[in-house]
Amino acid sequence: MSIQDSLEKIRPALQTRVANSLARGAGVRENFQEQLGRFLDLIAQALVSGDASWLDPILEEWSNARTQTDLQQGERNLSGLLHQVITYSLELGREMLSEADALELVAGLMPIYLHAVEKAAALENESRLQYVSNELQSAQIRLKKLDKSKSNFVAVAAHELKTPLTLIEGYAAMIGDLAAQENEQMHMLIQGTHNGIRRMREIVDDMIDVSQIDNHLLVLNFQPLWLNRLFNMLQADFTNIIGQRRHTLEIRPFAGSEELLFADPERLYQALKNLVSNAIKYTPDGGKIIIDGRILSGFVEVTITDTGIGIAPENQEVIFEKFGQLGDVSLHSSGKTKFKGGGPGLGLAITKGIIEAHQGSVWVESEGYDEVKCPGSTFHVLLPQRTQPSDPNLAKLFGAGENSPAQLPDDF
Template sequence: MLMDLAQTLDSLHDAWLEAALEALAQGEATRVGLRPQLERFYELLRQAAASGDPAWLDSIVYLWVWSQTVTDLDSEVITIAEALQRLIEVTIQVARERLTEGENLEFITALMPYWLHMLEYAANQEMRAQLDHTTAELERVQRELERLDKSKSDFISVAAHELKTPLTLIEGYAAMLRDVLEGAAPETLREQTRPFLEGIFRGSKRIREIVDDLVDVSLLDNNMLKLSFQPLWLGQIFRSLTDELAPVLEERRLTLKVHRFPGSERLIFGDVERLQQVFRNLLTNAIKYTPDGGRITVDGRLLPGFVEVWVADTGIGIAPEDQHIIFDKFGRLGDPQTHSSGKTRFKGGGPGLGLAIARGIVEAHGGSIWVESPGYDEEKCPGSTFHVLLPLREEPPDESGKSGIFSKLAAYLKKGE
């Protein structure tokens, strides 16, 4: 039976080759290039039939699969498995035309195991090839993203550095001009120029804040942020921020309620200025996205080894799909063109660095930060809650023997609590 199958294949060779070229090749040049490949395929099919081992076909299928170019894998070109399916259809058609009905049925039945093996092997190899290609493409995209991120970080660093000098000049000359006008100019001239000078000072102050944020982002990107661990009380930080933000809260008719939560008056170690920056950014963010007349609440709790603080608001909320974006650099939501001007106005604009900086500072302390919100709705205002988890450090990291000094100071301060 095996020799009969091989002999039948021999008898169908010429007709099969022409039919296969007709089915797969478009144009004479393609036919010339494809003919040796099809000849080799048919010879291996005959050897497989003669030996009874379908594995004879593996080499040609492997060659075809792994010879595909990146363009082939990315395009809509037919797969090798689809091409093999067409060759099977050609074989069935040629056999039907040249064999009797009984011979045809016996021939197709005998070839079935070889075809099934060939298709399964081709599918597996193509899956591996596609997986390798996809993995390589993902790695290429990852490298490109890392390159772009580094370019952005380099730009931020250079921009922050280059803006500092002219900004200092603007601030200095504006102060000198104010002093000259206040000292020698007529009252009328002083009154006329005062609004312009105040505008310069406000604008330069805002630019200074943005430049400082750019510097902080650059430090975080390059792992150069240095923390100065000192004794602190979270409650004191919030009392200071409440006084600082009081004018804005009054202007926006917002209510800020800071609870005396477990751990708020417990002495811990951290960078006071940086943690104040974190909670200032969170409170400012709550002010920005809470409509006038809304409420902001600060509360917390003690956990084993940690203190958790949350800042909740009655603002417009954040859509679930956007809740991971807001902690990225320049991670602003919505269309910037629809944002109002001003750092603390409702939906006020900004570079989108505050929450990214907050995350970097919190993580540098060994903590974590995240947000919860039912969703985004400017009418129902479901609100958002930002959580900060900080380690309960009872002494700072040991740096050049400072730990012992701070431990003694902490013990002294705890006695007075």
Template sequence: MRVSEMLKEIRGPWLKRVSHTLMRGEEGREALEQTLNRYYDLLLQAVATGDPGWLKPLLIEWASLRTEDELQEVDLSLSPVMAAMIGETFNVAREVLEPEAALELYEALLPVYTYSYTEIARHEILLRVSYVSSQLDKVKDELQRLDRSKSDFISVAAHELKTPLTLIEGYAAMLREQIRKEEETSPIVLMLRGVNNGTTRLGEIINDMIDVSLIDNNLLTLSFQPTWVNRLIEHLVEETTTLATDRGQSIDVIPFDGWEKQTFADTERIFQALRNVMTNAIKYTPDGGKITVSGRTLPGFLEVTISDSGIGIDPEDQSMIFRKFGRLGAVATHSSGKTKFKGGGPGLGLPITKGILEAHGGTIWVESDGYDEQALPGATFHVLLPLRNEPPDAKAAKLFRSAEENLDS
């Protein structure tokens, strides 16, 4: 008996068995039987021609009918259906046909069913990959939208706060001028000092917010001028020594080859970046700790390292600290303080530092063995700054060259 004839012989029992296996109730069974008949017609064609590709359009159609809810599931929904159809084919063949005929049918159908199972699984996987990719794109778009909203809020809030802060500072200064020298110890003077300290800190936060907004919108302008890293480090230590001394900390500077080289950079911005790293080191180093500033010269770059003997940073958190508001620890335990041990802040200093250095063509990263308040593994921040013989701006470079020529003559 030919394989096509065997398939025709078992068609009726197969259709009944498979339809009952796949759908227990009567509702929808007629539509299912129509679909199964289409599949069986193509199965006959595939066996007759020896080409299982006849089944491909229908298999793709079945895979494409999966709903979004089904695509969310990890399991492949049609593979079990195909497995049931294959299993019932062999069961019916064993019951209806002679053993030799059933075995012959198995051998003829095995490559066709293998193709069907593989093809439908492949298309289901492709559909799921496409679905997951589209969901990831949606999440990415939403995150970008939220980030833009956050940047817009920062920009608006910073500028809106700037005006009333200026008024407060102005009126406080006017009140201060009205007080005679003999009243320096009066409670009002102490109150005004408190107001001044508060407005100064608020002004620093607002300026940080403005800087973040400029960096986010690629509006940070740099004024390149001759810069010497050794002088910046000396100035940095002078400015932060008092803060460190108040905490019983020491700051050691280890000179390195090339730190006296002239480069071109925005001196104020680079100093701001280094100061942010230094105050961060002071903040996360316990009282009595040690901070070391050193570095090295690399081809085309100067690397400044600021190491501390502090509590360290877990590896999984080392990239987060360079993101806006990416502070460590629970928000509920936040405590404000610029250099107080583990004192909180808005989480803008290191992101600003990263933005400043990247605008210069440099970068920053941190190394730490982990977070441990007992073992104190510490952390080392690496600041990489390009060495430039002239400003990147052609007009500024020409201006500096002319000035040098005039000095030489």
């Protein structure tokens, strides 16, 4: 008996067994048997021609017919179908053919089946890869929308909070003016109200800053400044807090700290203040904070080093993201300088936005997180060494950076 005749002999039983095994329901089985019949016709053609590629079109058709749900759940895969066809072909050959005819049929079918299995595996891998790629792209789109929604919420919430906060602040000031000066208890209550309002305004201002950074609306006002003057202002502003926490704040003079730079003094001070505040917050009482720096090619580097609890390597980028919170949020406590005190998680994100708006960069180095050994952290701020403003009119006004400190405001 020829191989073609052997295949025709087992074909009806083969179609029935494969259909009963893989298809559920009479209607489904009928349609499946029709498709399976086409497949077996092509196998017969491949046997006659000796070319297994006759199966490629129907395998591609079946692969393309799989839905997203099929791909997600791993159903209707070609490999499973081919496995059943091969298994039942071998079984029926043993049951219905002589040993010699069965061996001849298997020898003829195996190269065709192997080609089909390889082709099916390649098609399935391609489909799966495309599915995963589409899912990843969809996830990225959803994340962008979520991030945009969060940014929009921050912007709207900040502006919505600003108006009632201004009213509360005004009425609190009026109450303070009306309260009798000798009423110490009333004065204490009003002072507490003012402190709460001031902290709330700081948070609202931070939210507005984050919104401006996210939407590329942060405007810098470049002016001449000297870093050592900013450092002196930081030391003056943190004197009381440093004393309360028994910290030491050491400011080391370095090449470049007394040289004129053009930057936005208020924004740069805000960025450095956030870094010092962060160092105070995560350094146990009695610790030390050092402000230092150096000149690099075309840049000035400022470093703020603390003897605090450190930052784990996996969190050294997370802390610069907005709302980046480390540790257990359930243990959160408000406070800008209290040890491990919480906050909305905006300060370092704002610092990063301000420094990058200056075409600089900021990063942190730490051996890791350890509340016992306190390995500390070092924050690096890299600023372009601008010695004259980019605006030609300002360059004329300030003499292209040749002004002496006596000719410029003393604030910076």
